[in-house]
Amino acid sequence: MPRPRPEPVQVVKQRRDAALSALVHGVPYINFLGIEFERRGDELTAILPFDDKLIGNPLLPAIHGGVTAGFLETTAVIGLAWSGLWDDIESGQISMERLTEGHLPRMPKTIDFTVDYLRSGLPRDAYARARVNRSGRRYASVHVEAWQDQRDVLFAQATGHFLMPSKDD
Amino acid sequence: MEPDKARMAEHFINAIPHCKALNMRLTDIGAGKAEMELPYDNKIVGDPETGVLHGGAVSALMDTCCGAAAMCHPSSPSGTATIDLRIDYMRAATPGQNVRTKAECYHITRSVAFVRATAFDDDDSRPVATATGAFTVQRK
Numbered sequence: 001m002p003r004p005r006p007e008p009v010q011v012v013k014q015r016r017d018a019a020l021s022a023l024v025h026g027v028p029y030i031n032f033l034g035i036e037f038e039r040r041g042d043e044l045t046a047i048l049p050f051d052d053k054l055i056g057n058p059l060l061p062a063i064h065g066g067v068t069a070g071f072l073e074t075t076a077v078i079g080l081a082w083s084g085l086w087d088d089i090e091s092g093q094i095s096m097e098r099l100t101e102g103h104l105p106r107m108p109k110t111i112d113f114t115v116d117y118l119r120s121g122l123p124r125d126a127y128a129r130a131r132v133n134r135s136g137r138r139y140a141s142v143h144v145e146a147w148q149d150q151r152d153v154l155f156a157q158a159t160g161h162f163l164m165p166s167k168d169d
Numbered sequence: 170m171e172p173d174k175a176r177m178a179e180h181f182i183n184a185i186p187h188c189k190a191l192n193m194r195l196t197d198i199g200a201g202k203a204e205m206e207l208p209y210d211n212k213i214v215g216d217p218e219t220g221v222l223h224g225g226a227v228s229a230l231m232d233t234c235c236g237a238a239a240m241c242h243p244s245s246p247s248g249t250a251t252i253d254l255r256i257d258y259m260r261a262a263t264p265g266q267n268v269r270t271k272a273e274c275y276h277i278t279r280s281v282a283f284v285r286a287t288a289f290d291d292d293d294s295r296p297v298a299t300a301t302g303a304f305t306v307q308r309k
Contacts, residue, residue: 029215029225053189054186056186056232064229064233066228067229109258110224111257117251117254
């Protein structure tokens, strides 16, 4: 049987980017912090552009530990949801109309989240990537790394456990 | 704790830009203890379908409250920084309700303050989240 002709690259990219944007921009808290995501294939990088309202210690100044935690948790949840949705996005099974209208799929729920603060967050942009170490039917474990100027110099890392939305409802 | 120290801690919290952006309030502070409140706000919602607040906003509240408890411990430092913080999310905070948290610095050494906190909404009998953390003790 001949291989079906691949979709044009613009169509594929447009569908992936629209799905990601709906996932991210539908959440008020993510918009409040100003977090954006960059995509290369299925790899996501979260970006937290620096803003004065993110400061936790005005003397240094340094990013608030709660902001770092929120940034890493957002990176973990979006990364986990994204990896779960990937097959449906690729096959076109997911309804892009419903998604862009703001009907988001049910998201994983955080059970616990542990942040390891390695150095103070400087008043610069921050970046983070999540790695799904295990994603079962009910539970998932995700690790996140965050850095600023140098990729290998992390300012925080975190591990979280998540309850997966049940597939049958 | 001396009233000066309480005032200093309160002044410090109120000067934190991120806490101001979230309209957090310090409601009580004493020897190694602190209580804070986070008003419900649509802009910090994590689930737009239900209106439940995002865990990150609760993290910011608990981190600040734990830091305040560490700072106002009688044998403590002027400043502090979070070494690690673990948050357990027991249930979703009820939409429309404020989140309140109580933190306690239950042990302190020359280098480390050990702090735990519990967060509630209007229902005092069922916690929304608990946190445990280690904070730095700055040498004078």
